[in-house]
Amino acid sequence: MNNTLRVGIIGGGLMGREAASAFGRWFVLDKFPVRAELVAVCDLQESLLDWFRQVPTVRQLTRDHRELLRNPDIDVVYVAVPHNLHEAIYLEVLAAGKDLLAEKPFGMDLAAARKIRAAAAASGRFVRCSSEFPFLPGALRVLQFARSGRLGKLIEVHSCFWHASDLDPTKPVNWKRQVKTCGEIGVMGDLGMHVVHVPFRLGYFPIRVYAQLQKVYTQRPDGKGGMAECDTWDNALLHTDIEVDGREVPVRFETKRLAPGATNTWSIEILGTDGGARFSTAEPKSFWHFERNKEQTWGRTDLGFQAAFPTITGGIFEPGFPDCFLQMWAAYVAERAGVLGDRLGCVTPDEAVRSHELFAAALESHRTRAAVAVPKIT
Numbered sequence: 001m002n003n004t005l006r007v008g009i010i011g012g013g014l015m016g017r018e019a020a021s022a023f024g025r026w027f028v029l030d031k032f033p034v035r036a037e038l039v040a041v042c043d044l045q046e047s048l049l050d051w052f053r054q055v056p057t058v059r060q061l062t063r064d065h066r067e068l069l070r071n072p073d074i075d076v077v078y079v080a081v082p083h084n085l086h087e088a089i090y091l092e093v094l095a096a097g098k099d100l101l102a103e104k105p106f107g108m109d110l111a112a113a114r115k116i117r118a119a120a121a122a123s124g125r126f127v128r129c130s131s132e133f134p135f136l137p138g139a140l141r142v143l144q145f146a147r148s149g150r151l152g153k154l155i156e157v158h159s160c161f162w163h164a165s166d167l168d169p170t171k172p173v174n175w176k177r178q179v180k181t182c183g184e185i186g187v188m189g190d191l192g193m194h195v196v197h198v199p200f201r202l203g204y205f206p207i208r209v210y211a212q213l214q215k216v217y218t219q220r221p222d223g224k225g226g227m228a229e230c231d232t233w234d235n236a237l238l239h240t241d242i243e244v245d246g247r248e249v250p251v252r253f254e255t256k257r258l259a260p261g262a263t264n265t266w267s268i269e270i271l272g273t274d275g276g277a278r279f280s281t282a283e284p285k286s287f288w289h290f291e292r293n294k295e296q297t298w299g300r301t302d303l304g305f306q307a308a309f310p311t312i313t314g315g316i317f318e319p320g321f322p323d324c325f326l327q328m329w330a331a332y333v334a335e336r337a338g339v340l341g342d343r344l345g346c347v348t349p350d351e352a353v354r355s356h357e358l359f360a361a362a363l364e365s366h367r368t369r370a371a372v373a374v375p376k377i378t
């Protein structure tokens, strides 16, 4: 296959290596029209660059992202660095004439998100933002159900992403726990894109928000024998209203670092008068669907591996995080190549800015303890 997309990664930490894993098994995508190959990696840490030496396609390893961006043999750059670096590095990627898959959030705050979107539009480059859970078979089924017309009148929507490891007060601080590196939006920046992707795709755009934001642990071990400040929001409950067919409908977005027992639990529930659908990564094979007939029934379908982009994996096998991450990359590459069709695409710059409009309004809501209008996207 000579249609090969050459990818560079800036930030080879948790997510940079996850991306390497996706490109390393790209061949599991069945009859996919484009090959994607990881060719260059930038990280500040030598030990991480060493890790990437085992990836045979990688031809450039550097600690300087500008050196990577000068490489003419890179088409697309995936940037997975701390949030305070997003704006500057995303703009540099675009200025270098490369396409971009940005990690979330789309910059540290609303101003940064707007600037990145403007630069993306001016550059003409193909830019999307990361959010992989909607590519799991169960999530796709919820999306499909909501679009099928079987909901009746929409009653309410819950879209949640819960983590639990921060419940341990001995967990050392890292850049995700401090405003200077994670942003004032805190947990919303970390987990928020994951919870808005499906609702936004369904046209569920909040018109107002009442936010409850919590900081529970304000200090953590600094890893050097002392304690460090943790000043980001741990949990955020966003109670929003959307307008559907001239009616207001509640949509609740939950992003939590302190959710007892939840390892990395993404879930969505969409309820209507005639039907409903629910999926949680805590039950990765279960697609729950509600039907109102003479009797009202919640049914459970045992899912297999019904991915949007077919793979060689057997249809009865269970999908997991690396699978939805690969599917998300397949969606990025397919959309860039113009062959996405009616399949779900990655978060667009407009959707990413819309998420920041919501998070900015949520901060204001929490400050004023009042519901705040979410501006229409401009």
Ligand SMILES: NC(=O)c1ccc[n+]([C@@H]2O[C@H](COP(=O)([O-])OP(=O)(O)OC[C@H]3O[C@@H](n4cnc5c(N)ncnc54)[C@H](O)[C@@H]3O)[C@@H](O)[C@H]2O)c1
Pocket: 010, 011, 012, 013, 014, 015, 016, 042, 043, 044, 045, 048, 063, 065, 079, 080, 081, 082, 083, 085, 103, 104, 105, 130, 131, 132, 189, 190
């Ligand atoms: N999509 C997801 O499910 C998901 C999950 C976790 C994190 N993330 C996002 O991915 C991004 C990175 O998070 P992570 O968990 O991988 O963090 P991480 O701390 O594990 O990795 C970040 C890496 O960036 C490197 N880095 C810092 N400054 C750099 C620079 N100037 N040039 C090159 N490299 C630099 C660090 O050395 C580190 O290895 C964040 O935006 C985060 O929100 C996404």
